[in-house]
Amino acid sequence: MTAQQATIPFSDLEVLAESEIEEFHAIARLVVFARESAALLDAEQTVYCLNLALEQIARELRHRSDYSSDMTSYFNDGITRQ
Known part of the structure; x- marks a missing residue:
């Protein structure tokens, strides 16, 4: 956890988690394209x-x-194409 994240109020942790999940989704889309x-x-x-x-x-x-x-669907496609 970074110093910036450590100072985030507890109520904002859910927003931070959602943001991280959105980033993982974006990474997954990039990997699928590649x-x-x-x-x-x-x-x-x-x-x-x-x-x-x-x-x-x-x-x-x-x-x-x-x-x-x-x-x-991204993950299922990846597993079936191996």
């Missing part, structure tokens, strides 16, 4: 690594108790 581009280039190792990245993002979101339905 994976699709790599697949078009037949870069199998890169696709594999990006699938691993998506799995880690999914784990982190589950760890943070985010069960957002709009991200489920």
Whole structure:
């Protein structure tokens, strides 16, 4: 936790958590885009690594108790394309 986060009032922690989750969603979308581009280039190792990245993002979101339905399709697509 950074010094700035340590001084945030308790009521703002929920807003901070939502912001972090939104950032993870943005990262997931970027990884999906990169994976699709790599697949078009037949870069199998890169696709594999990006699938691993998506799995880690999914784990982190589950760890943070985010069960957002709009991200489920990204993760399912990544697992089935390996």
